[in-house]
Amino acid sequence: MKKLLAILMAVAMLATMAFAGGVTAAADEAVEIHYAYWASMDEYYEQCKAAFEASHPGVTVVLEHTSWGEYWTKLEAAATGGSVADVFQMNGVNITKYADGGVLLPLDDYIAASEVDLANYPEAMNNMYNYDGTQYGIAMDYDTTGLWFNKALFDKAGIAYPTSDWTWADLTAAAAALTGVEEGVYGIAAGYSDQQGFYNTCFAEDGWFVDGEKFGFNEPGTRAGIQCWIDLMEAGYSPSELSLEENEGYLQFMAGKLGMIFSGDWMVKYYASEDSSVSEICDVVEVPLMSTGKRASVIHGKANCISVATEHPDEAWAWVEYLSGPEAMKLMGDMGIAIPSYLEFSPTFFEAYPQYNMGIYADAAANYSFVYPSSAYNTEWADIMWNELVRAFNLEITVDEACDNIMEQLG
Amino acid sequence: MKKRRLTREKLTNWLWGYSMILPLLLGLGVFYFYPVGKVMRDSFYNVGAFNKSSWAGLANYEKMLSDSGMWKSLGNTFSYVLIIIPATVFFSLVLAALLNTKIRGRGVFRVIFFIPTVTMSAAIAMVWRWIFNGDFGILNYLVKLLGGQGHYWLSEQATALVCISLVTIWMGVGYNMIILLAGIQGIPSVYYEAAELDGASKIRQFFTITLPLVTPTLFFVLTTTVISTLQIFDVIYMMIPAKSTAMRYTQSVVMYFYRNAFEFSKKGYASAIAVFLFVIIMLLTLLQMRLQKKWVVYD
Numbered sequence: 001m002k003k004l005l006a007i008l009m010a011v012a013m014l015a016t017m018a019f020a021g022g023v024t025a026a027a028d029e030a031v032e033i034h035y036a037y038w039a040s041m042d043e044y045y046e047q048c049k050a051a052f053e054a055s056h057p058g059v060t061v062v063l064e065h066t067s068w069g070e071y072w073t074k075l076e077a078a079a080t081g082g083s084v085a086d087v088f089q090m091n092g093v094n095i096t097k098y099a100d101g102g103v104l105l106p107l108d109d110y111i112a113a114s115e116v117d118l119a120n121y122p123e124a125m126n127n128m129y130n131y132d133g134t135q136y137g138i139a140m141d142y143d144t145t146g147l148w149f150n151k152a153l154f155d156k157a158g159i160a161y162p163t164s165d166w167t168w169a170d171l172t173a174a175a176a177a178l179t180g181v182e183e184g185v186y187g188i189a190a191g192y193s194d195q196q197g198f199y200n201t202c203f204a205e206d207g208w209f210v211d212g213e214k215f216g217f218n219e220p221g222t223r224a225g226i227q228c229w230i231d232l233m234e235a236g237y238s239p240s241e242l243s244l245e246e247n248e249g250y251l252q253f254m255a256g257k258l259g260m261i262f263s264g265d266w267m268v269k270y271y272a273s274e275d276s277s278v279s280e281i282c283d284v285v286e287v288p289l290m291s292t293g294k295r296a297s298v299i300h301g302k303a304n305c306i307s308v309a310t311e312h313p314d315e316a317w318a319w320v321e322y323l324s325g326p327e328a329m330k331l332m333g334d335m336g337i338a339i340p341s342y343l344e345f346s347p348t349f350f351e352a353y354p355q356y357n358m359g360i361y362a363d364a365a366a367n368y369s370f371v372y373p374s375s376a377y378n379t380e381w382a383d384i385m386w387n388e389l390v391r392a393f394n395l396e397i398t399v400d401e402a403c404d405n406i407m408e409q410l411g
Numbered sequence: 412m413k414k415r416r417l418t419r420e421k422l423t424n425w426l427w428g429y430s431m432i433l434p435l436l437l438g439l440g441v442f443y444f445y446p447v448g449k450v451m452r453d454s455f456y457n458v459g460a461f462n463k464s465s466w467a468g469l470a471n472y473e474k475m476l477s478d479s480g481m482w483k484s485l486g487n488t489f490s491y492v493l494i495i496i497p498a499t500v501f502f503s504l505v506l507a508a509l510l511n512t513k514i515r516g517r518g519v520f521r522v523i524f525f526i527p528t529v530t531m532s533a534a535i536a537m538v539w540r541w542i543f544n545g546d547f548g549i550l551n552y553l554v555k556l557l558g559g560q561g562h563y564w565l566s567e568q569a570t571a572l573v574c575i576s577l578v579t580i581w582m583g584v585g586y587n588m589i590i591l592l593a594g595i596q597g598i599p600s601v602y603y604e605a606a607e608l609d610g611a612s613k614i615r616q617f618f619t620i621t622l623p624l625v626t627p628t629l630f631f632v633l634t635t636t637v638i639s640t641l642q643i644f645d646v647i648y649m650m651i652p653a654k655s656t657a658m659r660y661t662q663s664v665v666m667y668f669y670r671n672a673f674e675f676s677k678k679g680y681a682s683a684i685a686v687f688l689f690v691i692i693m694l695l696t697l698l699q700m701r702l703q704k705k706w707v708v709y710d
Contacts, residue, residue, distance in 0.1 A: 069652075072674075073673045073674070076460060076461070076673070076676065077673070079461055080460075080461050080462050097460055097676070101460050101461040101463070102461070103461060192654075239546075240563075241656060242545060242563040242566040242567065242656060243545060243546055243563065245563075245566055245652070245654070245655050245656060246544055246545050246546065246563055246565065246566060247544070247545075247546050247547065380675055383674075383675065386654060387659070390654075390656055391656075394656055
């Protein structure tokens with residue numbers, strides 16, 4: 001017994017020493033900036049980190065990647081517990097919540113004192129990260145949506161490729177011709193998808209979703225923009241909603257099972273990759289014109305924000321400034337990671353994929369983009385929308401019933 | 412009555428005793444008692460994102476009464492209990508009884524049946540998701556080979572909850588089997604020898620000796636399985652994505668609690684759900700304690 005006690009005490013003492021050792025070691029080290037992000041761009045950030053650390057001696061960047069599924073849960077828990085990363089990635093859905101929650105450092109003074117000029121970034125992106133007249137984030141990239149198609153399947157069906165003159169009726173006719181052209185092939189993915197689906201068609205039909213505390217699901221245009229997808233579902237030109245949930249549309253497109261799909265520009269790195277069986281035979285075109293004679297694309301983009309609790313705001317700002325600056329932005333485009341939000345360098349991303357008609361994404365941003373719908377209590381309305389609309393996409397209820405239910409629940 | 416006097420020896424004993432349980436007590440305090448108290452407090456507050464809270468009174472509990480999502484998930488939870496408990500208890504008892512006989516390679520079988528218990532549930536969920544996949548899954552492949560019709564097993568209303576139950580049963584049988592096996596092995600062999608002399612068959616021995624004498628262990632298994640099934644969460648979390656049609660058919664009370672707390676940032680309401688579930692579990696466990704006098708044999 002005595003022996004056991006002695007061992008236990010020794011272990012306890014060692015633990016104390018280890019703890020004390022850890023503390024002293026940390027105090028001697030240089031400033032550490034923790035950076036949290038979800039986007040799968042590790043290689044890009046590694047290069048940014050190396051370049052940044054070389055030009056900022058004494059500052060170390062610690063990259064903390066979390067997968068999309070857990071990112072927001074983890075970030076909110078960390079922000080609540082006061083252990084959040086110094087700098088973190090933000091999106092348009094969550095910015096209001098975080099800005100309103102007092103978690104973000106206002107950047108106006110830093111921007112004024114630095115060489116950063118917001119005019120270099122898309123206005124829609126600046127506005128997205130501006131809350132109550134205060135700038136809380138600087139956009140790092142932007143996304144719009146286009147129509148991707150599988151040329152081999154179009155050839156096999158004997159129909160012409162999509163053009164920028166296409167209407168929704170043309171798309172429907174092509175989807176009909178493509179369905180069944182090979183075993184298990186469908187014309188298009190028409191399942192529940194917001195940013196890469198009905199958001200775009202609804203805006204083109206003059207619909208809207210949320211404006212402050214008001215919701216637009218009674219608007220005929222909103223309903224028409226959803227109905228057009230349901231029509232494709234009902235006609236059997238798309239895999240079922242359940243199929244698209246278990247095996248996402250982009251995977252089915254990459255496997256050559258889909259003739260067409262609405263996709264954001266960031267999907268190109270998957271479509272062009274070695275895992276894709278369609279990399280040589282696919283291309284992208286502008287989304288079709290709707291009954292209003294207009295087309296629309298939702299625009300969204302990630303931004304970098306600084307925690308109000310950071311102990312090193314100056315170093316944190318330096319990292320944000322670097323990531324938004326010309327060097328990092330050009331690298332992002334050259335590596336083909338995403339469309340750099342720094343407008344001068346946006347084309348570098350398109351040049352990284354010369355085999356595809358990527359310029360349409362810039363046209364979308366410049367000519368027919370609508371800001372990603374968002375509101376102060378976004379998570380709640382988005383979940384109600386999902387709960388009801390998914391039943392319409394499963395063909396259990398009509399679009400009108402689903403929209404009525406949504407409006408009833410949103411009071 | 413003797414007067415209680417604090418002798419020096421007693422004091423030293425106490426000091427030693429308490430210092431021995433102090434680490435555990437500290438751990439329990441920080442990671443258990445404090446959170447439990449905090450959840451009970453929060454259930455009377457509106458707690459939003461970043462722990463901003465304001466007094467809500469009984470509003471969270473009132474909201475629960477009219478929340479269809481809450482009642483649906485409570486219904487789902489009881490469906491899990493009704494499917495999982497009988498199957499888990501039955502299969503683990505049968506396996507324990509069979510693996511107690513002197514068959515060749517029983518050590519190997521014990522290990523095989525125990526492996527799911529010690530395997531990471533994330534890995535298990537990944538493999539089962541692939542098996543159940545509606546387009547590429549091996550289950551549909553086999554069903555179609557036999558001339559049947561494929562299903563989106565994990566997405567359809569009729570099958571999703573049953574599939575999750577199956578995986579949970581498969582994961583839980585091994586652990587309960589080991590507990591029951593220990594209980595069975597604790598039965599003195601003289602009973603079996605006497606029964607053997609009287610010419611009782613193996614089946615008869617199981618029902619008249621093994622089953623009654625293993626009831627204390629069976630009671631333990633039943634109680635713990637009921638509690639853990641009422642708290643079912645991890646398999647659902649890993650097999651049903653948040654944006655799945657099947658979420659509303661499969662989400663349990665704990666899953667609904669999790670989504671409210673961490674996806675919708677309604678921590679006060681989520682706390683009320685947690686307290687409500689705690690009360691249900693407590694009542695059911697008390698009921699079981701009462702009922703045990705009717706069927707558990709202590710010698």
